[in-house]
Amino acid sequence: MTIGVSITVDVDAETGLPDGGRAYAHRLSSRSERLYGLRRGLPRVLAALAEADARATFYVPGLVAQRHPDEIRGIVAAGHELGHHGHTHRRPDTLSAREQRAELEDGLSALAAVADGRVRGYRAPGWELTPATLAGLGALGFTHDSSLMGDDRPHRVPAGAVELVELPVHWSLDDAPHFSATTDPAGLTTVWERECDCAVTEARHLTYTLHPEILGRPHRIDVLRRLLAHIAERGGRHVTHTEAAAAA
Numbered sequence: 001m002t003i004g005v006s007i008t009v010d011v012d013a014e015t016g017l018p019d020g021g022r023a024y025a026h027r028l029s030s031r032s033e034r035l036y037g038l039r040r041g042l043p044r045v046l047a048a049l050a051e052a053d054a055r056a057t058f059y060v061p062g063l064v065a066q067r068h069p070d071e072i073r074g075i076v077a078a079g080h081e082l083g084h085h086g087h088t089h090r091r092p093d094t095l096s097a098r099e100q101r102a103e104l105e106d107g108l109s110a111l112a113a114v115a116d117g118r119v120r121g122y123r124a125p126g127w128e129l130t131p132a133t134l135a136g137l138g139a140l141g142f143t144h145d146s147s148l149m150g151d152d153r154p155h156r157v158p159a160g161a162v163e164l165v166e167l168p169v170h171w172s173l174d175d176a177p178h179f180s181a182t183t184d185p186a187g188l189t190t191v192w193e194r195e196c197d198c199a200v201t202e203a204r205h206l207t208y209t210l211h212p213e214i215l216g217r218p219h220r221i222d223v224l225r226r227l228l229a230h231i232a233e234r235g236g237r238h239v240t241h242t243e244a245a246a247a248a
Contacts, residue, residue: 004239015089041216052228062087062110083121097132135160144245154248165245
């Protein structure tokens with residue numbers, strides 16, 4: 001059974017710090033770890049994907065595209081697609097409805113300067129999607145979201161006057177929770193490979209989420225390489241989120 005598998009990468013950089021990093025302007029060590037993801041982690045992730053001839057979806061906050069345009073253009077030049085990950089990477093549930101709409105609009109404007117075509121997919125910072133943000137996505141012409149965990153298969157969710165395709169996520173398929181609790185890369189490899197096997201058995205699409213500052217460390221990048229090899233062994237087909245949404 002051939003299934004579609006989406007590798008997604010959240011390129012948060014310094015906006016991934018609390019409150020979009022605004023309170024961390026003077027905390028050089030905290031910011032340096034995030035910038036490591038762009039300087040070293042991102043090239044390793046891109047190299048691993050190129051080795052496997054796998055296209056991925058990179059979710060990028062608008063501010064990251066503005067501050068680091070060369071790195072984000074490099075993602076597009078390598079054949080991958082961009083998704084919207086907020087503008088300042090502040091969680092929508094901490095913002096007013098007006099601020100949430102501004103996050104969407106400002107992020108779209110910033111990504112337009114570096115993206116190859118209009119960005120159609122969204123992922124809420126912190127995966128904290130709200131009804132106001134969903135309505136804004138529908139009004140602004142988005143086609144899909146990847147923030148919710150109520151299913152493990154693509155499905156449709158109401159977004160104002162329209163519906164979006166939801167491409168579900170889960171914490172067990174994200175590198176961040178794993179490495180906040182342990183330093184063992186092998187454990188994550190086991191979980192991710194097992195989830196791939198289950199998805200093949202159940203004939204369902206599957207989304208993985210990773211971060212360049214986390215999985216892009218030298219001793220962790222083999223988790224991605226081994227996962228990509230396992231997907232190939234199981235007959236998985238790499239699809240971007242736009243492709244997955246179109247097929248749902």
